[in-house]
Amino acid sequence: MTTPLLEVAGLTRRFHLAHGLLQPPRLLTALDDVGFTLAHGRSLGVVGGSGSGKSTLARLVMALDKPDAGTVRLDGEDLNALPPAELRRRRRKFQMVFQDPRGSLDPRMRVEAIVAEPLDVAEPGLGLARRERIASALEAVGLDRSVLRLFPHQFSGGQRQRIAIARALVTAPALVVADEPVSALDVSVQAQVLNLMMDLQRERGLAYLFISHDLAVVEHIADEVIVMHRGRIVEHGSAEALFRAPTHPYTLSLVEAISPFDRMPVDAAAAPDRPPRPSARETPPLAEGCSFAGACRFATSRCHREAPQLTAISDDRRVACFTPLG
């Protein structure tokens, strides 16, 4: 087998929570033993609620933060084992697009300087070629060189996200980590940006780690999906099969939460005799056991005591549940 572009193994990140003078320090495990691979040119969607660890995962994959355990390998190289200067050079290969282009583009910088930033880090001293690279990245996202001298506030939200994508493309990366790239955009503009991202993937063989709370968007874009809940992967499979026949009750709750307006019909045969969906009441999390047990209508006493491990149940499906659905 060839080396995957991205290989994440055992990734764990804990944060110390603020605590009082006399209270013992508390640890929050934001990411717990997360592992997956992503091949060149493929898209992996990451879904989950707030606090599921999606954004922590993005920061660790981008080597913007160090894990407490586990590795992030890009083309086989452990990013956290590289000396800082080497890591800076490697950044050419992986870039990020954030949710809110208003927040991620410096309002005092001109478009040229914004797009040039990652290029100057990864490939300093390009000379005359630098401006050509910037212009061609902008051209790839549908903007011409007349925008080079403008400031971010002179653009609409969708155009600003195009600039953010141009900045990610300028170093010709193999991997783009996109954290909620269209969530802040109007519906009528979201489709434009998604189309652009799909085109760029086809033209350049990009791989995406695509983080989104919007299941319809993820299903459209991603080849595979991991579902995260409180720092752990609870389910991993091909996008189509996972949403059509979820095997983890949390995935099922996400699919059921989609409005009928957007709903992808759940395969009736795959989920017989379901207890009714819990009503409009909140469900507090449990201290131990499966993190979803408190809200799960299939939970048994075992689920409240023990946390299930992520286990392969078929060639292309992993699930962390003692009694997977289907």
Place this chain on the structure above:
Amino acid sequence: MSNAAPPLVAVDRLTVAFDDRRLPVEVVRDVSFTLAPGGTLGIVGESGSGKSMTARALIGLLPESARLSGSLAFDGRDLVSARERDWEGLRGRQIGMVFQEPMTALNPAHRVGDQIAEGLVLHGLMDRRSARAEALRLIERVGIARARERIGAFPHELSGGQRQRVMIAMALACKPSLLIADEPTSALDVTIQAQIVELIAELKAEYGLALIVISHDLGVIADLAERTLVLYGGRVMEEGETAALFRAPAHPYTRGLLAARPGRHKPKGEHLDAIPGNVPSAADFPPGCPFFGRCGDGTERCRLEVPPPVTVGDTIARCWFPRARPPRGLP
């Protein structure tokens, strides 16, 4: 509306304008609708559509610099000339409000139970003791677990979903006849969103509330609203029964909005039917139809003249060339 009951809310040719560099900019233009007691109305639109300004006009929370024209009536009372004192008697008492971000609407320094009880005392409906008991009942009713402990919590001690539940309890405390929910679920996780939508639907039936729900999210509108108004550039583009509007939209903007969403109607990985261009800023809309320039079918007439409302099938569209048909890409 179909029955003879007088409307609870009657909005006629509502226009909201601001002075931008001495030129008036209209952010809401000629918006009209009525809402019967117990009815629901969805207002859907993107940023700059005027949906939030319409909501603010309905609760007297427009910025000082806003200029209002047209008419606005609640339960037969004119609201255009209402003073702040009149509004204080209405807001929270007869009109409840739920906003996108409960953290900005809740007072961070007060316990949530006291904040829920406060309205009841302030409007002279209950003494402090009964108001506190009612607050507990409401906290239980909106589905917050361990209500007895949570009644004494401060807003920052609650999750986003819990805070939104507290907002709903506050909005309903005085048993209003109208609830205005402005992006009530947009800041929440998908599963919590579904719970809040369900809760609002339950409470609406239980209290016999009229509901105006404002959202950019077509799913939330489809789940909650019987009738829907589609706004763009401050103007009503189309209105009708929500089901009819989504099944056979007659306005190119409504069609475009529906078709732009990924979903079962588009094969995976295929291009989505994006609406070209960007939403212009308020001062840059053409004199005629605001959607001119992004619409595939625009003519010179569309650019210059505001189209009148025409009934097409089951909806009313403001378009010179309306066509009732499914959104592009849909079967």
